[in-house]
Amino acid sequence: MGRKIFETVRLNNLTMKNRLIRSATWEGLSDFDGSISDEAYEIYSEVAHGGVGTVIVGFTDISDDDHYIHGAMRLSRDELIPQYRKLTDIIHAEGCAVISQLAMGAYYRKLPNGLVKQVEPDQMTQDEIRNVIEMFIQSAKRAGKAGCDGVQIHAAHFFFLSRFISPRVNHRTDIYGGDTVRRSRILKEILSGIKSKCPGLHISVKINSSDFTLGGLEEDESLEICRLLAENGIDSIEVSGNGTSVEGIRPHVNEAYFLDFAARLAESVNVSVILVGGLRSIQTMQEILDNTKIELLSLSRPLLREPDLPEKFRKGESSESKCISCNACYGSHAHRCVFVDFR
Template sequence: MSATSLFSSVAVGGVDVRNRVWVAPMCQYSCLARDGHPTAWHRVHYGAFATGGFGLVVTEATSVVPEGRISPEDAGIWSDEHVDSWRPVVEFAHEHDTRIVMQLAHAGRKASTHSDLSGRTGTVEAAEGGWETVGPSVGSFGSLAPCRALGVDEVRAMPSLFAEGARRAVLAGFDGVEIHAAHGYLLHEFLSPLINHRDDEYGGDLEGRSRLLREVVAAVRAVLPAGAALLLRISATDWADGGWDPDQSVELVQMLADAGVDLVDVSSGGAVEHQEIPVGPRYQVGLAGRIRRATDIPTGAVGLITDPRDAQDILDEGESDVVLLGRAALREPRWPLRASRELDVDGSALFPAQYRRAVLRPGR
């Protein structure tokens, strides 16, 4: 790639994205009415990234069913009423030439928890608006309340729920969706042998443990219009002995090679508490690179990517096709503008017209 590849356009499926600096999904826990509807907070939050020069934004985990929320304050897309709530968020992003995709999620056994904003931890009790959680097998994450195992008919119904969420996202104007199969949430729970102890068609070997995710991908792809982007977020490793690992991740993505996944957003961890994650700059980048080279499917790298030159190097080294920023984007919603200056790229096109007077030029 060229020295300015961070700001070169990229096609994701049929979606043209103006640059390769994207915003990773980050929960906001701010649907205060507990009904899954985004609020003014979300319009400002996502709007800041659109005016800040990011090429694409992935929304926070947005649940396809009420009981799939991580917390009662999480976002939702389980009813047609949510479509109109999300539409202003999408329209504002598009006004500023930023693409936006919705992350479709189900938190599984990690649902019904107190949010980070509440100052409390643990499971939300029923009296406070909590609910029974579900997973592939009976069990719990740490000190959270144990979940019940989904019946086989409930599992078979799950792909249609994700597909309905995708259909509604398209009606709201989103450029596509990302299926959340990472961080110990439901689809990742089915993948991980540390969590999935089923002895039916959805358990056992990799073929069985990946069946639900493959069915979800197929169902979602089937309802997306031609040209809409389909992203998949995975945890490439559980960082725990006997768990999901990079070899299985490569095999999974190879299974999905013809399923219509346009890009794999490569994260890691979250399945079990006894994980040992070597957190540091670029600690997940090699996982994205390995999948990219082994499968020829584009990947996104995420995790402690904060320096513009480092982000550029990741692309130039062939480790990923795009980079996704999380906390760095929260700290600096106009990170791409600073990056353009540090990489000596004309950043004027990243500014809204109202801000053009602030274009950073040498010596000013």
């Protein structure tokens, strides 16, 4: 029998009530210290109540010193665990699995005068790189203590790890640069560290299919990195790319803009592939399950517009998202959909 959107899925260390995932979506609501606001709890409660199977909590910073994006949650210190636990409890109460997206925008070196300075991969010492790897591992441990079922290593969208593995940015000639294997070594070391320190956590990665930039990561190399991660025990791979939230998506016209790469990847690795980007109709999603080996379907903007879209799909009350992919939500308070009055 064919695979269905609304059926229970069991992957390594993860049970999901359906194949729909809320892809990581940063709200920008946290204080400078990374604490979680009441409004963020409300947003996660709404989205979990709306019927999605798994929630990937948005950009959760692994470092106290990272100031690349504003208002990110953090798991950079033990004191932040109870607040994150409250968040995972809210999501679990609705029967959803919870994955924390662990991320770093950029590396900031501490200067002797107490200030910090952004440093790109080429300028980093090996000790600094090992420090970043350790921060990812420690944050994953905290995510586990906070009740997360899994973590997602954010290696997409030209944030720190995405830049580190990109030939456009990383020109190192040591063990952390020079070719595909060495540039992606940082991911391999984060992965093996989390596997050994956090047994039982599902480990996912979000990665660019392509950087879509001159001299950047291209599809064949991205495939090779994904294969290396699969060989080293990654549990799932979410396929994205720079230019992540493409505008003007219309149901049945131009949906699922990373589909070709994700389908190719799913053919070549023995790991669950998650497709994100421009999924707008239940028909397209079912066709993807029917015609490819992609296992999971991830949505961001449609759930900003209609947090209860999965439930509407399930009940047959809707077959298409109302999101028009205008990207106005990037500029709104809490990244709410500008067409909805949530008050």
